[in-house]
Amino acid sequence: MIVKMKFLSITGPKNDIERMAGQYLSKYEIQLEHALTELKTVQNLRAYTDKNPYEEILRQASEYLPADLHTDREFPDMTVEKAEQILREAEKNLTDLKDQKAELAAKREKCKASMDSIEPFQGLEFDVHSLLNFHYEKYRFGRVSKEYFDKFDRYVYDTLDTIFYKCRSDEEYVYGVYFVPASLADKVDAVYASMHFEHIFIPDEYEGTATQAYGELKKQLAALDEAMVELDKKISAVVADRLDELAAAAAYLKKRSASFDIRKYAALTREKDNVFYILCGWMPEDQANAFQKEIENDEQTFVVVEDDHDNIFSTPPTKLHNFKLFRPFEMYVKMYGLPAYNEMDPTMFVAITYAFIFGAMFGDVGQGLVLLLGGLFLYKKKGMDLAAIIGSAGIFSTFFGFMYGSFFGFEDVLKARWLKPKEAMMTLPVVGQMNTVFVVAIVFGMFLILTAMILHIIVAVRNHDVEGAWFDTNGVAGFIFYGFIVASLILFMSGHALPATIIMVLVLGLPLLAMAFKEPLSAWMEKKKADLDGGVGMYLVQTFFEMFEVLLSFFSNTLSFVRIGAFAVSHAAMMEVVLMLAGFENGATGNWLVIVLGNAFVCAMEGLIVGIQVLRLEYYELFSRFYKGTGHAFKPYKMKEK
Incomplete structure (x- = not known):
């Protein structure tokens, strides 16, 4: 079943929207609609575009507060001002430690980048720093794809005045360093560039081989990680002294921040002194009644329920609620x-x-x-x-x-x-021998089609759809037409040919005509003028083919149920x-x-x-x-x- 919805307009003083949202709306289900869109006919409204004042302080607090911070203690006197004061005092006490942590993080990032750049060249058993003393030779560290390296080694390498020292290779690249006379550097560099050689810059502040330099960097990285762990312990110790208070303050501001986001759906009145917010949305009827009852004694929150959906621009959303067996x-x-x-x-x-x-x-x-x-x-x-x-x-x-x-x-x-599906047979007039389950399947299908028509009529009547209820293919006219066809077939197959013929001749014509001329008949019942596109002649031709399609669909839909048998x-x-x-x-x-x-x-x-x-x-x-x-x-x- 579809849950019945109520459209609510909630209003109150501008600065009270966060309290209202946190205290009330957090308990209920409401689909908010943009108030400015819903209240097009209301004059002097504007959007609520204020910036969230809690984002920055919460972002800063997240840098030093544990992610799973929680407290079971209650602070009933907590306010926005007090929560902000608690967090700012904690941040002030932690400023030096945070600066130290940021400095360590920058050093660690630089150390890790140096390790990544020198790691592929650990096969070079040569003092990296001594390369700086070369005056007549130039060198370049880098990598080249295996495909181009093979071509370079086979066709180009022997013709150049260069030495390529291969350090390491993987599935894609060959890493190494090449040396070239300074006077020929530009020419040879151009050749390597044509082979898509990627230059990698190696830090020059380390002594020894690449392997030794990598080892030193690794030790430095471990030392920096250890220092950051110690610093985190100091920060945690400072936080632990006021853990419950900090947790309550952060939770309070998070709740207010979440409530603040609701403002994007709200509209504000344009008064200078008494500015009010307006929120609109759909709420399940039982929850709407409970919400109204809860705010009865709240002098700052007012609710108006709009019962006439025709006065609302948005369409009601659908929420299904069925028995657990059917869900x-x-x-x-x-x-x-x-x-x-x-x-x-x-x-x-x-x-x-x-x-x-x-x-x-x-x-x-x-x-x-x-x-x-x-x-x-x-x-x-x-x-x-x-x-x-x-x-x-x-x-x-x-x-x-x-x-x-x-x-x-x-x-x-x-x-x-x-019965046994394969063996059970029955004799029908004209048709002769036929499997019983086929006959039962078709009769059952007829029953389901008639049931679907009844459901269509119920929905059409509920929505005041005259044409759909009375003259549609699935309306009363279609139900009578198809129902008498079913009755005629049952009578004929059961040996009662005369009453079946009488029904076919006398009764079926009227509902068929009602379906054929449903537009003018609906207009007549609603006391309107029928709008026949293309004139009467075109309408009659179109109606003829539509009726042919209707009869064909009745036949094919009924026959589809043979698949059951x-x-x-x-x-x-x-x-x-x-x-x-x-x-x-x-x-x-x-x-x-x-x-x-x-x-x-x-x-x-x-x-x-x-x-x-x-x-x-x-x-x-x-x-x-x-x-x-x-x-x-x-x-x-x-x-x-x-």
Whole structure:
């Protein structure tokens, strides 16, 4: 079912919005709408664009307060001013320690960058610092891709006055240093550049080989890490002296900061002295009533409830609330489209019909129990809605398994309480012999189509849609037309040809004409002038083809339900094949491994196919008659701590 919504306008003094949001709105679900958009007809309103005053102090506090800081102590006298004072005093006491930490962090970053640059050249067993004393030789540290290095080594290297010292290589690059006479540096550098040689700058303040320099840097990095750990301990010790107070102050300002963000939805009045905020939004009816009751004695908060949705610019959001048994089937409804607020929630209809049709198409006691237990297990462990749907379908699979007398494909273990899908036949006039489950499936489909039409009529009447209720293909006219076709077919097939003919000739014409001329008839009932695009002639031609399409759709929709019986028969046939392969035909003893594997295959494959086919029947044959799914979800505002 769709939860009934109320549209609220909340107002109060400008500076009280944070208290109101934290004290009241944090307890309730409300989808806020932008007040300026909703209150277009109200004059002298402006946006609430003030900057959040708590962001900076909370950002600074996050640098020295632990992320999981928490206290169970209560500070009922905490105010914004007191919380800011507590945090600023703590920050002042920690300024020197924070500066030291920032200095250490900068040194550590520089040390790590030096390590990263020198690490690939540890294979160079030469004093890096001594390279600075070269006067007639130039050198370059860097890397080149393996592809270009191979070409360079094979075709170019021997023709240049250069020495390339390879230090290390990985999957992509070769790292090394090349030497070149100073007089030829420009020419050779250009050749290396054409080979996409990437220059890497090596710090020159270290003595010894690259390996020794890397080792020294590693020691420095460890020393810096140790110093930062000690500094963090000192900061924690300072914080620990006022831990509860700091935690309460930070939590209080975080809550106020979260409440402040609600201002982007608010509008302000333009008075100079008494400025008020206005918030608008949708709230579930029961919560709206509780909210109104709670603020009865609050002299600074006022609420107005708008009961007439026609005076509201935004459309009501949709929040579904169904019994726990039906709730997993909301997944299928949302896949098609969430119901609009003025529609009917089809979740219960889907839950009952989907599980029932699935069971009729896949009736087997053993496999049904597997689906039931497997679905319940996965739902308990993983909370998967699809698992709950499978479990529900398994209940009806088990039920129809008893009706068909099928147990893991064995047809002689249980006695059929109703019929055997493959064997049951009946004789119909004109048609002759026909499988009973096919006939029952078509009759059941007719019943579901008529039910969908009734749901359409209910929704149309609820929305005061005259044309949809009376003259639509799925309205009263369509219901009467299709209902008498169903009655005629049942009478004819049961041997009562004369009354069936009378109904077909005398009764069906009127509702068919009502559907054909629904636009002018609706205009007549609403006392309006009919608007016929293209004139009367074009309207009649268009109506003719529309009626042909309507009749065709009635026929095809009804015939689609034959698949219920077809799958019931095919399941029995598939399991018969499994029994033949296992050697169990005619009461013989066969291979149980083949039985197990065959049942697993049929259960998985046919279960998937039947599940999709039932969903197709729901969407195309039933939903299309009464359901649009054009709603948008209810998204309550959440106050997030920063």
